[in-house]
Amino acid sequence: MADKTKKPKKSATADVKSDVALPKLGFRGMLRWAWRQLTSMRTALFLLLLLAVAAVPGSLFPQRPTSAAAVTKYISDHPGTGPVLDWFKLFDVFSSPWFSAIYLLLFISLIGCVIPRAIAHYKAIKSKPPRTPRRLSRLPQYGTLEIPAEQGVTPAQAIKDAAAALKARGYRVDIRDVDGDRPSVGAERGFLKEVGNLIFHTALIGVLVSIAIGGLFGYTGQRILVEGDTFVNTLVGYDSFSPGTNFSSTQLSPYSITLDKFTVKFDRESKAHYGQPLDFNAQLTTKDSPTDPAKTQTLKVNDPVSIGGTNVYLVGNGYAPVVTVKDGTGKVAFQGPVVAVPSDGAYTSLLVIKVPDAKPSQLGFVGFFLPTALQDDKGVAYASDPDPFNPQLDLNSYYGDLGLDGGAPKNVYTLDTSKLTPLNNRDLKAGGIVLAPGGSYTLPDGKGSISFDGIKRYVGLDIHHDPGQASALIFGVAALLGLVGSLFLSRRRAWVRTGVHPDGRTMVEYGLLARGEDYRLAQESTNIRKLLAKTWALPGESVAKRGAKAQDKDQPATTATKDQ
């Protein structure tokens, strides 16, 4: 920062260095030079623009944290470029070393910039308004007033009056030479502008730190909950869980959530949007701990439930057909709801049933659940509506080793059929399994039977704990307020000087100078003029006349200020 003021200093140090020319100092000098480079306004600008550019690939390529599957697919689709892009961390842009380096440098630069500025500004607030320029008439805003001799206001009195008036207007004032020929007052206001700027930049650091705290101590987890089921907030209760770096499982508060009922409303009025979802509504029974009383709560999209220091979000939903599978021995080998994953707006839902307990051989089913099944011309069933008007299960079945006994965890939503023997599908004589609620089907070769007992719905819950969230919000608001102050307040300096005309009138001249961008300086000048005129009860007519004259004079000077 401060290219202009630092410049002379820089050349001064350079001179000293060439005089002394010690290698030891050379290294420290180098460091100081590097630090000054890093904290210069130009570097800040460069790093800001670099940050903007560096963020762009994060939108062009799929990112692991949000869409890991898309990344895997991208890499397998582009075997040539994929791994190279991966090496450059283009699928993890926002946690990549280069992105981190840019924003860390930016924030180091920011700290290096804010601290000296804060000190300088503190001194500026403590010090007196700057000395009165010799020729006020050269200031961008300038005007004169005269107090008739009859009023008997001495220059000293006039300057005290002017100081009081400026003070009332929020200026800090300093009177000089009260008893001299030409007493003057220096005034300054608008220190909050720089304060706002400092708050803004400091708060940005606060936001970053809050986000970091969230990443260290927070956690997120997912859980699929079928109607009637209960989630207990323990590690085993989650389907997937990603803790922050410093997370410990003792942080989990022992609450529980039961999904009593889940209702969905689809648009039935509009032709264009027929079947589009309108409302998702989950009725929950929650307990803060096993001993606490139960409460009923409603969970909706955009409207999370807060419980035990976490927020619970509704992020997905679907159907869970209830099935019973009997094995070859006639025993019930599986019974319960099976979560089916919707793949389109009509809830064409994929489902997999694994029955490792079936005897003599394990059984597996893969297929679709269709809430409202229709048949196309080729006789293939498809879902035509998201509501369960004509529910149907379409399954293929397999038997053999499901491969669940080897330790590696398997995705419950996929079935590796490569080692299994098909029992039912469209190409076999037995055909596929088609079931309506209440229906049942006997598998070929005495392998057992499957029945479709009913339908439940399920919800996908996201559970988040982010301890940095509140402070991020507080710093965000502070940044905003600081920004507004910094951009829209103005730092101004004003001077008034008085003197006696030989004929006894007291002459008053005033001038204003803005620091930085200030397009309302002329307005301020007019206001001060009015204020002074009122102080000495000067007739309005003369104010108007002089005002117009001052305005004429102001014109070129205003243009010139902008040139600074």
Next chain:
Amino acid sequence: MPDTNQTLAEYSVLFVLLAGIVYVVAFVAFAWDLIQNSRTTATVQAASTAAAQQRVAVGAAGASDVVYAAGYDPEDRAERPSTAHIAAAGTADDEMKYSGVRRQAARVAVVLTGLAAALHVCAVVMRGLAAGRVPWGNMYEFCTTGGAVVAVVFLIVLTRRDLRFLGTFVIGLVLVMITAASVAFWTPAGHLVPALQSYWLIIHVSIAVMSASLFTLTFAMSVLQLLQSRRERILAAGTKDSLPFMRMMPSALSLENLAYRINAIGFVGWTLTLMFGSIWAEKAWGRFWGWDTKEVWTFVIWVVYAGYLHARATRGWTGTRAAWLSIVGYLCVVFNFTIVNIYFSGLHSYAGVGS
């Protein structure tokens, strides 16, 4: 949830069409004004040029002395080259206040713009009433509502400053927006998917659209600023004026200054957009920032305009370079509202299923 009123929705479409027709006429009137004005101003050019240069010279000398005499410490302010303003009668002056000169075509154009904007606002309101919600839930509505906001913001700024020279540009842009809406993004009125059913939609999106319309104005100014400063350089070198129609535009410096003021407001608006967006994201998706495509671009835009504000305070980066940043920022805004909405998948895809 109230029914969708299809009759009203059809009237809305009709009003968009009517507004479009009136905009076209206003556009022609603004263009006519540009041509006419450039001709009349050519005649008074010579005299005022001399006067203006003299004026600036006096002012500049006065100020630079005072600056140091007063102990003014220009700290973070960059040193600005003083640009000779080639003023001419009938043009917007440095402050862009209205001069006394009557510009018949421009007046007609403003009145027509007012009429078109009124029709346009009616169309937007009808659309909202027809759907029983705020009219910004899909691309069609972003474009029609956004266009109306641009027109209204332009008219509001016109009451305070003479920016009629921007007319062709702004109206042209509004026409592009409503054409794109009607041709490429047409969507019948309907309800919102659950992901968009939130009062944050009203707050977040309306502020985003308003900031974007401010950025639209500054984009236009920055483009003109670049043209003007090129022309000023050419004129200063004593070469023949290559862009005579620019004669009626304010000086590059005053374009830059006004653009800066408006960009400052736009930046605060965009900061709010970003903050409200993250609060909404927290409510809807459980995290306030997740680098979703739309979030990435909102961030990029914010950083570019922060860079612009910095540039205005960095030596060697004011003037032309700052103008380029303002332009790049706006291109990012356009990209965010169009390409990102249409082609990039992400949580913000508005047509999707709510699961």
